[in-house]
Amino acid sequence: MKLKEQINNKLSMGLLPTPIDLMSRLSEYYGSNIFFKRDDQTGSSLSGNKIRKLDYLLYEAEKKGADSIITCGALQSNHSRATAIAARRRGFEPHLILKGEMPSIFDGNLLLDKLLDSKIHILSPEEETTYDQKMEEVAEQLRKEGKKPYIIPLGGSNELGYMGYYRAGVEIQEQEKEMGIVYDYIFCAVGSGGTLGGLYLAKLANDWDRRIIGVNVVDTAEKFQEEIKEVLDQLIEFYELEVSISQEEIEFQDGFVGPGYGIASPEVIDLIKMVAQKEGIFLDPVYTGKAFWAMDHLLKSGKIAKGSNVLFMHTGGIYSLFPHKELFSD
Ligand SMILES: Cc1ncc(COP(=O)(O)O)c(C=O)c1O
Numbered sequence: 001m002k003l004k005e006q007i008n009n010k011l012s013m014g015l016l017p018t019p020i021d022l023m024s025r026l027s028e029y030y031g032s033n034i035f036f037k038r039d040d041q042t043g044s045s046l047s048g049n050k051i052r053k054l055d056y057l058l059y060e061a062e063k064k065g066a067d068s069i070i071t072c073g074a075l076q077s078n079h080s081r082a083t084a085i086a087a088r089r090r091g092f093e094p095h096l097i098l099k100g101e102m103p104s105i106f107d108g109n110l111l112l113d114k115l116l117d118s119k120i121h122i123l124s125p126e127e128e129t130t131y132d133q134k135m136e137e138v139a140e141q142l143r144k145e146g147k148k149p150y151i152i153p154l155g156g157s158n159e160l161g162y163m164g165y166y167r168a169g170v171e172i173q174e175q176e177k178e179m180g181i182v183y184d185y186i187f188c189a190v191g192s193g194g195t196l197g198g199l200y201l202a203k204l205a206n207d208w209d210r211r212i213i214g215v216n217v218v219d220t221a222e223k224f225q226e227e228i229k230e231v232l233d234q235l236i237e238f239y240e241l242e243v244s245i246s247q248e249e250i251e252f253q254d255g256f257v258g259p260g261y262g263i264a265s266p267e268v269i270d271l272i273k274m275v276a277q278k279e280g281i282f283l284d285p286v287y288t289g290k291a292f293w294a295m296d297h298l299l300k301s302g303k304i305a306k307g308s309n310v311l312f313m314h315t316g317g318i319y320s321l322f323p324h325k326e327l328f329s330d
Contacts, residue, residue, distance in 0.1 A: 003205055003239045007167055010059045013086055014042040014051040017171045020179065020311065025278040030299045031306040035183070036281065037172065040288075040316040045112065046089070048316020049195050050082035052164030053156035058090055060160060066150035068093040070138050072123075072131040074262060075100030076286070076320050079155050079192075081109035084118040094118040095142070095149070097134045099125055108323040155192025159235055165198020166205070172311070173208055181309055183210055185298075188313035189291035190214040190224055190252070195315060197228040200250060201235055204243040213251045215291040218261035221252030256294040262286050268293050269327050284317030285324045 018038045026034040042051045061069060069087040073080040075098045084094035096118045098110075106114050113120065123134050131154055139149040156164070176182060190196050196214035203212060216224055225247040232245055258265035264272075264285035271292050272283045283289045295312060298304045321328070 001239070003166070003241070006163060006239070007170070010055040010163070010167075011062075011090070013046060013055055013058075013089065016042065016052075017175070018042055020172070020175050023279050023281075026275070029278065030296075030310075032299060032304060032308045032310050035181075035309065035311045036279075036314045037168075037311055038314055039168070040281070040314045040318065042316070046082055046085045047318065048078055048082060049165070049313075050079045050156055050316075051086065052168055052198075053161035053194055054083060054086045054152075054164075056160050056163045057150075057152050057156055058086055058092070061092065061150035062090065064148075064150060066092065066148045068095060068142055068147050068149045069152060070095040070097070070135050070142075070149050071152040071156070072097035072099075072135055072154055074098065075102075076109045076262070076323050078109060078287075078317050078320060080118075081112050081319065083152060083156070084113050084116045088116050092150075093147075095121065095138055097121045097123050097131055097138065099123045099131070101125075108319045108321075110323075112319065153192075155194055157192040157194030157197065157231075159231060159238070161194045162198040162201055162231060162235060165195045166201040167198075168195075169199045169202020169208065170206065173202070173206060183311040184308040185304060186210055186212045186311045186313065187253075187291055187295045188212075188214060189287035189315055190216045191218060191287060193224050193228045193231070195313065196224070196250070197231055199313075200228065200232060200245065204232070204236070204245060205239070205241050211251060213253050213294075215253050215256050215294040217257060217287050217290045219257075221254035222247075225250045225252065253294040253298065256290050256297070258290060258293075264289055264324065264327060265293075271296055272321075273328075281314070282318050282321060283314070284320045285327065286320050287317050288314055 023034045071083045080096045087094040142149040268289040
């Protein structure tokens with residue numbers, strides 16, 4: 001199959017294309033032209049980057065005749081919440097494997113998961129079982145009950161999920177032409193790799209020569225470079241693309257995980273407040289806040305030349321602000 005055909009094998013749940021907005025006050029502050037790709041606007045409850053991947057993944061689930069969807073993530077996973085909403089919208093039963101301790105009062109993404117009556121299977125952080133093993137266990141149980149489960153891996157970042165951000169890359173290329181702008185840098189947060197990996201697929205397949213920089217919010221850049229290269233190699237072979245990529249060519253800005261996954265440093269909190277107060281846009285403490293922190297560092301240290309055109313992928317995450325409310329309370 002050709003990439004050009006595969007791009008259309010999808011649902012259309014996301015409100016696409018999302019706009020690219022110039023942030024005029026941030027641009028003045030940094031002395032560069034700061035643009036936001038508004039993927040926080042792909043929908044209201046079903047907002048953020050995951051919907052682009054789910055358009056492809058649930059299309060396949062429907063074609064396979066599935067009746068239930070299984071996925072996984074941290075207790076406050078944006079991906080799990082988006083999958084549960086999309087599943088209900090398409091008439092599937094959502095099953096979520098969530099890592100953490102179940103609180104007595106629900107908040108943020110978890111509150112929405114519960115409102116959707118998602119079937120929640122808790123994976124205790126002490127358990128040795130992996131997400132994949134637990135998803136397979138739940139799938140086996142559902143099959144025994146006569147159901148047809150469809151498994152979506154962590155963050156929806158498999159070969160099919162990559163299509164979502166391949167398509168976003170094509171969309172940005174079209175917007176560059178319409179706006180008469182070339183983005184010197186494109187930044188995005190990396191949690192499972194599908195957003196960055198999909199953009200790199202667009203870069204490779206469409207000869208789109210841009211510096212696309214991932215900011216890992218967990219683990220190391222090296223781990224993601226290895227994983228993303230592996231998926232890209234499979235896609236290059238499958239779609240018979242005459243291109244290649246080395247691990248080092250997948251650009252990262254490492255060192256901005258802070259105290260750990262899901263834990264924001266004071267710099268991130270201050271930047272979330274600054275962006276809200278200058279532009280009326282909310283970043284989150286787990287993903288976009290940390291990606292913005294890395295970008296802020298490169299802009300302020302002069303590693304990005306003044307006057308550059310910089311595109312920040314705002315990939316959503318607003319609901320994870322609420323369970324972190326103590327960080328923002330006086
Ligand atoms: C708000 C937000 N931004 C960015 C990411 C990272 O995307 P990816 O998992 O494709 O690396 C995620 C999910 O992991 C997310 O929820």
